[in-house]
Amino acid sequence: MSAVPRHEKASRAERPSGRFRRMLDRLSSSQEDLESQELREDTQATGCTRISECSDRQIVKVAGTLRTVTLRPRAGVPALEAELFDGTEPLDVVWLGRRSIVGIEPGRRIIASGRVAMSHGRRVLFNPTYELRPLGKE
Numbered sequence: 001m002s003a004v005p006r007h008e009k010a011s012r013a014e015r016p017s018g019r020f021r022r023m024l025d026r027l028s029s030s031q032e033d034l035e036s037q038e039l040r041e042d043t044q045a046t047g048c049t050r051i052s053e054c055s056d057r058q059i060v061k062v063a064g065t066l067r068t069v070t071l072r073p074r075a076g077v078p079a080l081e082a083e084l085f086d087g088t089e090p091l092d093v094v095w096l097g098r099r100s101i102v103g104i105e106p107g108r109r110i111i112a113s114g115r116v117a118m119s120h121g122r123r124v125l126f127n128p129t130y131e132l133r134p135l136g137k138e
Contacts, residue, residue: 040088050088053088064085066084067090067106069104077096079094080094080099082104090123093128109134111133112128112129114129
């Protein structure tokens, strides 16, 4: 019999201990999980708000990677729409009256700020101010 109570044994097994355990966890994680973790860390490092924590009509500054960029007219006006992902949840970023913006492309990291709106159950930033992040690990 062990002197350590059962509930303490379970909590020890749940948390990784040591470099070897962390390396095994990293190797067994999917590429998507690893990218999401990296994006969450980047959001925290830049001092931005996580998308999952944004509420309706709140002015925010968010960071993430553009997953998709599409041209979709809204009420007869061109609109450039992009999906920004920060590792927690997606956010739609919409520039009204624009057909394209140099540097706004899938895979690009940006920091965007503006007022969040809810549209059809999704968070949206209309005409945000934005900052393009460097490509690669610079």
